[in-house]
Amino acid sequence: xxAKYFEPFRTLAVILIALVIAFVIxxxxxxxxxxxxxxFLWEPLATKGHIGNLIEMAIPLMFTxxxxxxxxxxxxFNLGAEGIFYFxxxxxxxxxxxxxxxxxxxxxxxxxxxxxxxxxxxxxxGILKAKWNANELVTSLMFNNILFGxxxxxxxxxxxxxxxxxxxxxKFEPTALLSRIWPGTRVHTGLIIVLVMIVAAHVFxxxxxxxxxxxxxxxxxxxxxxxxxxxxxxxxxxxxxxxxIAGMGGSVEVLGMYTRFNWVSLPGYGLDGALVAxxxxxxxxxxxxxxxxxxxxxxxxxxxxxxxxxxxxxxxIVQAIxxxxxxxxxxxxxxxxxxxxKEARKHG
Amino acid sequence: xxxxxxxxxxxxxxxxxxxxxxxxxxxxxxxxxxxxxxxINIGLEGIMLVAxxxxxxxxxxxxxxxxxLLCAVLSGVMIAGxxxxxxxxxxxxxxxxxxxxxxxxxxxTVFFLYLLSGDKGASSSLQSKVLPNVDIPLLKxxxxxxxxxxxxxxxxxxxxxxxxxxxxxxxxxPLGLRIRSVGExxxxxxxxxxxxxxxxxxxxxxSGLLAGLGGAYMSMGYLSLFTRDMTAGRGWIAIxxxxxxxxxxxxxxxxxxxxxxxxxxxxxxxxLKIPSELIATFPYVATVIGLLVYAIGESRKRxxxxxxxxxx
Numbered sequence: 001x002x003a004k005y006f007e008p009f010r011t012l013a014v015i016l017i018a019l020v021i022a023f024v025i026x027x028x029x030x031x032x033x034x035x036x037x038x039x040f041l042w043e044p045l046a047t048k049g050h051i052g053n054l055i056e057m058a059i060p061l062m063f064t065x066x067x068x069x070x071x072x073x074x075x076x077f078n079l080g081a082e083g084i085f086y087f088x089x090x091x092x093x094x095x096x097x098x099x100x101x102x103x104x105x106x107x108x109x110x111x112x113x114x115x116x117x118x119x120x121x122x123x124x125x126g127i128l129k130a131k132w133n134a135n136e137l138v139t140s141l142m143f144n145n146i147l148f149g150x151x152x153x154x155x156x157x158x159x160x161x162x163x164x165x166x167x168x169x170x171k172f173e174p175t176a177l178l179s180r181i182w183p184g185t186r187v188h189t190g191l192i193i194v195l196v197m198i199v200a201a202h203v204f205x206x207x208x209x210x211x212x213x214x215x216x217x218x219x220x221x222x223x224x225x226x227x228x229x230x231x232x233x234x235x236x237x238x239x240x241x242x243x244x245i246a247g248m249g250g251s252v253e254v255l256g257m258y259t260r261f262n263w264v265s266l267p268g269y270g271l272d273g274a275l276v277a278x279x280x281x282x283x284x285x286x287x288x289x290x291x292x293x294x295x296x297x298x299x300x301x302x303x304x305x306x307x308x309x310x311x312x313x314x315x316x317i318v319q320a321i322x323x324x325x326x327x328x329x330x331x332x333x334x335x336x337x338x339x340x341x342k343e344a345r346k347h348g
Numbered sequence: 349x350x351x352x353x354x355x356x357x358x359x360x361x362x363x364x365x366x367x368x369x370x371x372x373x374x375x376x377x378x379x380x381x382x383x384x385x386x387x388i389n390i391g392l393e394g395i396m397l398v399a400x401x402x403x404x405x406x407x408x409x410x411x412x413x414x415x416x417l418l419c420a421v422l423s424g425v426m427i428a429g430x431x432x433x434x435x436x437x438x439x440x441x442x443x444x445x446x447x448x449x450x451x452x453x454x455x456x457t458v459f460f461l462y463l464l465s466g467d468k469g470a471s472s473s474l475q476s477k478v479l480p481n482v483d484i485p486l487l488k489x490x491x492x493x494x495x496x497x498x499x500x501x502x503x504x505x506x507x508x509x510x511x512x513x514x515x516x517x518x519x520x521x522p523l524g525l526r527i528r529s530v531g532e533x534x535x536x537x538x539x540x541x542x543x544x545x546x547x548x549x550x551x552x553x554x555s556g557l558l559a560g561l562g563g564a565y566m567s568m569g570y571l572s573l574f575t576r577d578m579t580a581g582r583g584w585i586a587i588x589x590x591x592x593x594x595x596x597x598x599x600x601x602x603x604x605x606x607x608x609x610x611x612x613x614x615x616x617x618x619x620l621k622i623p624s625e626l627i628a629t630f631p632y633v634a635t636v637i638g639l640l641v642y643a644i645g646e647s648r649k650r651x652x653x654x655x656x657x658x659x660x
Binding site: 029077079128131132133134135137138139141142143145146148149150152153156157271274275278311313314315316317319320321323324325327328329330331 | 388390434437438439440441443444445447448449450451452454455456458459462463468581584587588591623625626628629632633635636639640642643644646647
C-alpha cells in the first residue's frame, strides 16, 4: 500500500475500531446482542421512512460540518457554530411568525435574515482575533452561552405562545415552511440548499484566490503574511462565511423540520459539526459523506433504543472514541512510517 | 427595588454565594493549573459530570459518602488521565480531545445511569449519600458572620483550602515552577532539563482532581442526587473565570466569586421578574469584555516592543 492512501485508510480504521467498541458495549449490555447489533446496523436503511430520517438529520450536520471545516481549514479553533445555529433559528422563527410574504419569498427572507445575523455574530470573535489576537476559542465558547441566553429570552418573552403546553413559539405562517421534496418522508428543500452550499464552498476553497489565501493562512499564518496575504482580512472573511453557513443551517432546520420554535437547550449541532469536519478532513465535498455517516450511526442508536434494551446514549461513547483517535496524529503513525520507508527503499 | 436590596443584604444571600461558587471555584482552579502548563483543558465540564455520577453510584453501593467522594475524585483524575494520554502521547489536539471528553460525559453518564438505575433523568432510585455540612464552633455564634460562613458543606471549605494550596503550589514549590516554566516556554524548560510531557501530565491530572471535587460537590452536597447534565455549564463558567482572572490564583478566585454571586443573584432575581435568561449570560459577557481589554493591552505592549528597536 502506498503512503498517500494512509489518511483515508486511517479514517476507515478508526471507524472500524469505533464500531467494534460499539459491538462490545452492546454485547455487554444487551440480552440479545446479535439481534441488537443487526438493528443498529441495518434498521436505519431498512425502510423509506428510516432513510428519510437519516437524510433529515444529515442536513443540519452538513451545514455545521461545512462551517466548522472552513474555520478549521484556516486553523481557527472557533466552536461558535453551536450558538449561531441556535440564534439564527430564533431569527428565522421570528420572521416566519411575524412577516407575511408569499410561499416563495417568505422562507428566502427568513433564511437570508438568519444567515446574515449568523455571519455578523460570527465576525465578532473573528475581528477580536484578527485585530488583537484574542483567543477565538474562548470568545466563541462564551458567545455560545450568550446567544443561547438571549435567544431563550426572545423565545420566552417575545415569541412564546401562551396557549402552547411547553416553551414553544407561535405557529409559523404556513408560507414560511420549506417544502418536502421526497413524498413519504420529511426530507425538505434544505437538502438542495446545503448541497449547493457545499459545492460553492468547494469552488471557493480550491478555485478562487480567496480560498487559496484561506488555505495558506491556515497552513502558516506568519508565512502567509510574509508572502503578502493580508491574514487579518482572511480571518475575518472566514468567520463571516462560516457564520453565514451555520446561521443558514439553523434557519433551514427550523423552517424545514418544525412548525413552532421550541429549542430550550442548545441543539448540539455545532459541536457535532466539529466531528463531521474531522471525519471529512476539513474538505467540503467529504462533508456530505461524513454527515451521512454520523447521521447513520445516530439513527441506528435511536432505533436500537426503541427496538431493544440498549439506550441510545451509547453512541456518544462511540463518537468520543472517533474524535480521540481521528485527531490523534500519532495513531497508526508507525504504519505510515513503515510505508514511507518501503517506498524510499524501492526508489533508492 | 426595596425587595432586591433586602434580598442582597441578607445573610442567606451571602451564604448562597459561597454555596454556588464552590463548584465553579474548584473547576476554575483546575483550569488554572492546566492553562499555566500551556495545555487548555476544555473537558472540565465533562469531568465534573462523570465525577458527579461516580460519587452518587459508589456512595450508594458502599453506603459511605467518603468512599463516594474518593471514587468521584479518582474518576475525575482518570478521565483527565485519558485526555492526557491522548493529547500528550497520541498528539490528539487538546481542544478536540476536550470536546470528545464532554461528548462522552453528557451521553455516557446518562447511559450508565440508565444501566444502573433504569432511569435516564435522575438517580433518585439510588440510595446515595451526602457529604456532611460543618458547623464551625465559636464562629457559628457570631452574628452576621456566623450564618454566612458556618454550616457549609465540607467541600465548600475544601474549595477555600484548595485556593491556598494552589497558590502555594504555584508560587513556592518546584512543581509550580516547572508548570509555569513549561507553560511560558516549553523549549526553554526542556533545555534546562524539565520534562515537558511529564509536567503537563501532572497538571492535567491535578485539573482532573479539582474538577472531580467540583463534580462530587454537585451531586453530594449542592444536590443530593445526580441529574442529567447537572453541571449545566459550570465547567465553561470556570474557564471564563480563569480567563478573566488572567490565570492568577487570586484573580481566578475573585472572578469565580463574582460569577458565583451573579449566579446567586440570578436565583434571587427571579422574584423581581427580571428575565433569568439574560442574567445567566452575565458571566460570559463579562468574560468577553475582560478578554478584550486584556488582549488590547497585550497587543499595544507588543506594538511598543516592536517599535522601540527602530527608534533607538
